[in-house]
Amino acid sequence: MADLAAEFEAERGHLMAVAHRMLGSRSEAEDAVQETWLRYATALADPAARAQIRELRAWLTTTCSRICLDVLRSARVRRETYPGQWLPEPVVTAVPATDGYAPDPAERAVRTDQLGTALLVVLERLAPEQRVAFVLHDVFAVPFATIAEALGTTPAAARQLASRARRAVTGPDVPRHTADLAEQQQVLAAFAAAVESGELDRLVRVLAPDVVLIGDSGGHFPAGRRPVVGAELVARFILGIYSQAGRHGGPLRARPVLVDGTLGWQLETAYRDGRTLRMVSAYAVHEGRVTGVFHQLNPEKLTGLPEFGPDDVWPPRW
Structure with missing residues (x-):
């Protein structure tokens, strides 16, 4: 035995x-x-x-x-x-400590089975x-x-x-994700800067015209029952989320992480009723733009996340 x-x-x-x-x-x-x-x-x-x-x-x-x-x-x-939209339980791991987010061939081989949230x-x-x-x-x-x-x-x-x-x-309505970690980092840095600026047009330029946003709260927090589709609608939705974060008793905590093998963020803030709202955000990136945004807010799917450090604040530090 x-x-x-x-x-x-x-x-x-x-x-x-x-x-x-x-x-x-x-x-x-x-x-x-x-x-x-x-x-x-x-x-x-x-x-x-x-x-x-x-x-x-x-x-x-x-x-x-x-x-x-x-x-x-x-x-x-x-x-x-299931109440509302469904997203998979994310596998959250640390961002690899390699220059420029460019893994060596051995590291790339280890991650070949990590499909990303979009797929x-x-x-x-x-x-x-x-x-x-x-x-x-x-x-x-x-x-x-x-x-x-x-x-x-x-x-x-x-x-x-x-x-x-x-x-x-590979259908036409599926968010494309072809970017390596270096390109993902570049696009998400532009995404974070646009969100921080609060400028709608600036954020729209980072998003693909047919970008889709899906949020899964499992009924624990308000979330759309259907995907948000289109650059302007998604941009307005995202700016609304981030403008509310931190208003109810604490800063928005954030750190870059790998979500199912692709670059994303682990976030935490206080919800308006005093509960802690945790979110893991994953992204699909293709040709320099975000094609998919996936917000996992269901606390039942976010167990075992690492604790934040003192420097883990919004906007994320790469």
Whole structure:
């Protein structure tokens, strides 16, 4: 059992990445990985059974994917009753300490499975089978034969599911995100400066004409029930948010962070009723402009955030 546990722990990070990209919830991903461990420990406790598994990662990935598929199928009902707009639970990590936000090749390879909030939002549009096929093949390069086994279908059908998903996530209404961290930093610095100035026209110039803004509060704070679309509408909405921040008993705290692998901000201020309002903002950036703004305000999805330091104030210091 100790050997099984050691083998599994070596694959836990990979399985968490797979499960989170499929489910969009860290807590659900942790549950899926734990269930994978239970099935693994039960099925392969016999050394003879373990010896028959040549590719342990493939076996674990297939098992975890089947569990995620069941969760996705049941989650569609829960999503329909969710209050307001839905965003995934963000994975917040520190900004890498590299000059100019330009990671070396090894660091870039480590982050290849981090899709960004924009794509995670789009994945919600997909049927569960399409999402599993797309994430496994296009993100983790899993062969279609293995995907077919996870889905209980043929490799040809798995290929078609991934193809349909790929067309959906590259549709004309999907916020484009192609910028590396260096470009993201440049654009978000201009974004912060425009917000700080309070000038509508200046902020509009940082936004793409078809920019979309989505806010998820889970019903805990006021938030739009539909996306805000268009540069001027989004700019007015953002200026309204930031003009109110800090009015009710404290400064606006802010720091740059990586949100699902892309540059964003962790923010905190006092709400008008005395509660602490925490927000993680993620952005999609394409051709020098912001194409998507994603505000996560649901406190149930913002547990475990790092504490702010004395220098973490608005505007963020890069």
